[in-house]
Amino acid sequence: MSYSDTKQHNQHKKTNLKTALSMAAGALLGTGAIVHEAKAEILTDWQFDSAFLYYSEAERVTAAEIIVSANKTFANDEVLNVKLTIDSLTGASANGAVVQAQAQTFTRPSGEGQYVSQAGNTPLDDTFKDTRVQLNAQWTQPLAENYTASIGGHLSKEFDYLSLGINGNLALDFYKKNSTISLGFSHFQDRYTPIGGIPKPYASMLIGDSNSPSWHEDFAATRIASGDNKITSDVLVGFTQVINRRMITQFNYSYSMVRGYLTDPFKIxxxxxxxxxxxxxxxxxxxxxxxxxxxFAQTKYHFDQGLLNSVLDFSYRYMWDDWQINSHTLDSTLHMPLASRFGKASYLQPHIRYYQQSAAGFYRPYTFVEQVSNGSSEENFISADYRIGAMTAVTLGLKYGFSLNNGNDFSVRLEYYRQMPSNAGFDQPSELANLTVYPVVQAVIFQLSYSFL
Incomplete structure (x- = not known):
């Protein structure tokens, strides 16, 4: 799980459960929509959801994020959703180099200046800093009886990254609206212009006297371009079924094709x-x-007796790709209503998530001199990025929410995340035997949410 996995923003509970789950097939592609089932004449005002999220990895990345989402329902059950996201990331990020028993010196991605990683520490680039502004807009409307369509757009801008996207979703209800089939798509065009430019694969990082007359010329020789493009196309097919008045299930299949520049220019x-x-x-x-x-499979079950009238939400996802990565994700929450607080109902919602991933076929925590001299051809891929290595991760959290006297909702969420990389079968040289080659990553996630009319 990466930082982006923590960006969850719960929508207001006026949503019809079955419709929300059926349209969630599109939501996984960015095409989700909120379809209200209350009478149109009382749903003509704007509804706002807002959240502040804080994410902090121990001695690494820290992120702060603000989300504001607005929904407008029109007379013909048409829904407009606009969401603005602003986040800021600072701190240090692993540059891919392996830990050593002595200090190591690295050149910054811009080529201007160097930094030192102390002996026994995982090398971290402390220049990691970025601000992102993202805007999503979604329009949903009935096309005919039992047919609902959604279309949307996406714009995201960072210092060195621009992403533009479109998406759409079509849902068909049948069997007295107890069953829904949905088809979603999305397409993104991204432009990457990293500071310092695009590095030449297998080129050696330039390290030395940055004040030498030939430094900038030598650094430029390790670059091949100022930027590059990436294209992502996704298709998702979903099926939702109401089992009975207490249980609903959903099943999705998704296919994603990503083409273009997929290398991380900051990793060595x-x-x-x-x-x-x-x-x-x-x-x-x-x-x-x-x-x-x-x-993907998801089930929601309402215990109307016992367990404090709780709702159990359980899901499982299996992913595989042609990089030889496969992953398993188990995710579960239990929504437990409590006695009235602050004049309105309140609830607790414990959360547990388990994630397991295999390593990419070209993942190497390090390589050797002999292998580099024989392996720098265009077909020989290599990356030491722990995010595509073998790992398990666990998230444990608790959410508390309540309704205010004016009908608005407030919630607070606190979670602990622990990522545990593992050796995918690589022999470890003697000088690394007493060093932590696969360090554990820990993070704390804190979120405040407020929904109002």
Whole structure:
């Protein structure tokens, strides 16, 4: 799980449960919509949802995010949703190099200046900083009896990244509206212009006297372009079924094709001698295409007796791709109503999530001098990015929410995240035997949400 996995914003509970789950097939692609079932004449005002999220990894990345979402329902059950997201990221990010028993010196991605990683520490680039502004708009309307369509647009801008996208979804209700089939799509065009430019795959990181007359010329020789593009196309098919008055299920299949620049320009790979001492650092190289598939199943069950009238939400997702990564995700919440607080009903919602992932076929925590001399061709991919390595992760959290006297809703969420990378079968040189090659990543997630009319 990455930082983006924590960006969850709960919609107001006026949503019809079955319709919401059926349209969630589109939501996974960014095409989700809120379809209210109350009478049109009383749903002509704007409804606002807002959230503040704080995410902090121990000694690494810290993120702060503000989300404001607005819904407008019109007389013919047409719904407009507009959502603005602003987030800021600071801190340090692992650059891909492996830990060493001695201090290591690296050049910053811009080529201006250097930084030092102390002996025994995972090398972290402390220049990580970015601000993102994202705007999504979605229009949903009935097309005919039992047919609902949704179309939307996406704009996201960071310092070095621009993303533009469109999406759409079509849902068909049948069997007395107890069953729904939906088909969603999305298409994104992204432009990446990283500071310092696009590194040449397998090129050695330039390290030395940055004040030398030839420094800028030598640094430029390790670059191949100022920027590059990425295209993402997704298709999702979903089926939702009401089992009875207390249970509803959903099943999705998704296919994603990503083409273009998929390498991380800020990641490097350590080149070791046989003893395990770093001799060089080379820029990683990933394929320019990735095909991903996934299946998803979700069940919601309402305990109307016992368990405090609770609602159990359980889901499972299996993903596989042609990078040889496969993953399993189990996610569960239990919505438990409490006695009245602040004049209105309140609830507790514990959350647990388990994630397990295999490593990409070209993942290497480090490489060796002999392998680099024989493996720098266009077809030999390599990356030491722990995010595509073998890992397990667990999230534990608790959410508390209540309604105010004016009908508005407030909630607070606190979660703990622990990511545990593991060795995917690589032999470890003697000099790394007493060092932490696969460090645990821990994070705290805190969120405040407020919904109002």
């Amino acid at each position: 790979v350590s080149v070791l001698n046989q003893a395990g001492t770093a001799q060089d650092y080379i820029y990683e190289h990933r394929p320019d295409e990735r095909k991903k598939q996934s299946v």
